[in-house]
Amino acid sequence: MTARSQALDMLRAVARKDSSSRIVHQFAVDPGRIERMGVEAAGLYLDLSKQSWSAEGFEAALDLARTCDVEGRRAALFGGEVVNNTEGRAVLHPALRAADDADFHALGEPVSKEVTATRDAIAQFATDIGSGAETGGARQPFTAIVHIGIGGSDLGPRLLWDALRPLEPTIDLRFVANIDPRDMAEALSGLDPETTLVVVVSKTFTTQETLANAELAKAWLSESLSAKRLPRHLVGVTAAPDKAEAWGCGRTFGFRDWVGGRYSLWSSVSLSVAVALGWDVFERVLDGARAMDEHFLTADLEKNAPVLLALAQIYNVEGMGRNARTVAPYAHGLRRLPAFLQQLEMESNGKRVKRDGSAVDTATGPVVFGEPGTNGQHAFFQQIHQGPTVVPAEFVVVGHTSDAAMDDREGDAPLWSNALAQAQALMVGKTEKEARAELIAAGASDAEADRLAPHKTFPGDRPSTTILMDALSPEAVGALLALYEHKTFVEGVVWDINSFDQWGVELGKVLAKAILKDVEAGEPGAGLDPSTAELMKRLMV
Numbered sequence: 248m249t250a251r252s253q254a255l256d257m258l259r260a261v262a263r264k265d266s267s268s269r270i271v272h273q274f275a276v277d278p279g280r281i282e283r284m285g286v287e288a289a290g291l292y293l294d295l296s297k298q299s300w301s302a303e304g305f306e307a308a309l310d311l312a313r314t315c316d317v318e319g320r321r322a323a324l325f326g327g328e329v330v331n332n333t334e335g336r337a338v339l340h341p342a343l344r345a346a347d348d349a350d351f352h353a354l355g356e357p358v359s360k361e362v363t364a365t366r367d368a369i370a371q372f373a374t375d376i377g378s379g380a381e382t383g384g385a386r387q388p389f390t391a392i393v394h395i396g397i398g399g400s401d402l403g404p405r406l407l408w409d410a411l412r413p414l415e416p417t418i419d420l421r422f423v424a425n426i427d428p429r430d431m432a433e434a435l436s437g438l439d440p441e442t443t444l445v446v447v448v449s450k451t452f453t454t455q456e457t458l459a460n461a462e463l464a465k466a467w468l469s470e471s472l473s474a475k476r477l478p479r480h481l482v483g484v485t486a487a488p489d490k491a492e493a494w495g496c497g498r499t500f501g502f503r504d505w506v507g508g509r510y511s512l513w514s515s516v517s518l519s520v521a522v523a524l525g526w527d528v529f530e531r532v533l534d535g536a537r538a539m540d541e542h543f544l545t546a547d548l549e550k551n552a553p554v555l556l557a558l559a560q561i562y563n564v565e566g567m568g569r570n571a572r573t574v575a576p577y578a579h580g581l582r583r584l585p586a587f588l589q590q591l592e593m594e595s596n597g598k599r600v601k602r603d604g605s606a607v608d609t610a611t612g613p614v615v616f617g618e619p620g621t622n623g624q625h626a627f628f629q630q631i632h633q634g635p636t637v638v639p640a641e642f643v644v645v646g647h648t649s650d651a652a653m654d655d656r657e658g659d660a661p662l663w664s665n666a667l668a669q670a671q672a673l674m675v676g677k678t679e680k681e682a683r684a685e686l687i688a689a690g691a692s693d694a695e696a697d698r699l700a701p702h703k704t705f706p707g708d709r710p711s712t713t714i715l716m717d718a719l720s721p722e723a724v725g726a727l728l729a730l731y732e733h734k735t736f737v738e739g740v741v742w743d744i745n746s747f748d749q750w751g752v753e754l755g756k757v758l759a760k761a762i763l764k765d766v767e768a769g770e771p772g773a774g775l776d777p778s779t780a781e782l783m784k785r786l787m788v
């Protein structure tokens with residue numbers, strides 16, 4: 248038996264013990280719980296004390312992290328080694344937000360100079376668009392940007408824009424991801440081609456949805472612009488600049504294959520956001536992420552926020568068999584955080600084999616879902632409170648939803664008080680006896696109280712994590728997203744999987760092409776399964 252299996256077994260054994268005592272009881276027996284399970288990192292505060300683990304469970308989880316050599320793997324990541332072993336690549340998104348004098352190497356090749364040069368080019372482009380030095384073909388300043396991309400080329404930049412955009416931006420930034428032409432039609436509605444910049448974002452520059460949408464946008468521009476003026480309105484962001492240029496982009500911004508799509512928002516993938524927010528704001532996002540990198544690199548494991556967040560999830564999945572997690576960001580600006588995390592976590596850690604190709608001996612990444620608070624409370628939270636399946640919750644709570652409100656001591660209390668109340672309700676619950684007493688106090692008869700009390704009982708003892716952000720500032724948003732990136736990495740280390748490939752998305756892409764071929768031929772191909780063939784026939788009429 249390996250040391251890792253032993254540590255996993257130990258975690259499972261302690262978790263079994265923990266499941267027989269309630270979280271509220273843990274506070275009573277462990278006065279140091281808040282101190283032990285609260286951690287500050289890069290301006291954020293994480294409260295992990297409402298998780299089910301006892302002090303012993305917490306220690307068992309830390310032991311597991313140590314046994315899996317999280318520190319060694321972390322050094323390999325930051326050292327630019329082949330961390331993505333199925334594609335033979337380094338994984339170096341931290342290099343994108345490092346200080347100008349940093350010296351990162353990808354598989355031994357120095358990369359920091361190139362990163363700085365690209366950053367400078369983006370900054371210059373953003374400044375020039377803002378000042379009107381960079382214009383469209385008719386020398387009119389750009390007033391709108393259409394950002395075309397999907398997956399990692401969409402979710403991160405979109406989140407940044409939602410979180411940080413001014414109420415009345417000078418640049419009207421719109422995003423298009425879906426191959427449904429309605430998405431593009433809505434994005435182009437009301438825009439003037441003369442003053443619109445189209446930014447096509449695709450790491451590979453081969454993604455079907457993005458290329459189809461890019462064609463639509465090009466056709467729309469071409470109705471008003473001459474072939475000569477067109478390239479000034481088409482910018483490509485890609486790791487395959489030759490493809491983007493051949494397609495017609497007048498200008499390209501690059502990034503390298505050591506930046507995974509879902510880890511790419513720190514690169515030129517966020518060009519349109521950097522332009523629309525202003526470079527100074529985007530730089531503050533990078534600063535926040537860099538502060539989290541430094542924390543992750545230097546903090547002891549027992550006070551390391553990404554490590555502890557990962558261990559809480561591992562404890563839930565491996566120790567308690569809880570294979571889902573709901574994320575509730577209590578800020579309208581973070582409403583797309585669940586979607587961002589679905590790609591980050593489920594694409595990274597939704598794996599069934601270990602790094603060496605053998606079957607996993609753990610459950611790996613859980614289902615992640617969520618809605619912004621308070622909206623989710625009025626929808627699926629019923630099940631989180633009273634359903635028979637325990638779903639750990641994660642509350643991302645913002646003291647002030649904008650910098651402007653920072654002088655207000657209470658901040659956005661009506662918003663955050665709801666988050667605290669939900670976490671409290673999940674943990675404390677309400678006994679049947681309490682529910683019955685309330686009913687009697689409200690005038691119910693004994694029989695009525697007996698009948699209704701079970702329905703009004705909350706089992707409680709349901710775990711949650713709370714992440715506090717003082718304000719929805721660029722730095723805090725950068726730190727939050729970097730926190731989740733490193734958390735995802737740590738989980739991958741413990742589960743011994745490659746978090747940086749995504750072969751699972753390939754089969755569907757290939758089959759979609761084959762189905763389109765059948766559509767062109769006018770009938771389902773021979774050998775197609777009967778269900779798919781029937782659906783295709785019905786759609787083709």
Ligand SMILES: O=P(O)(O)OC[C@H]1O[C@H](O)[C@H](O)[C@@H](O)[C@@H]1O
Binds near residue numbers: 448449450451452752
């Ligand atoms: O940036 P692209 O090459 O267009 O890729 C866009 C997205 O599609 C792929 O199918 C992957 O699942 C994602 O990881 C990627 O972010």
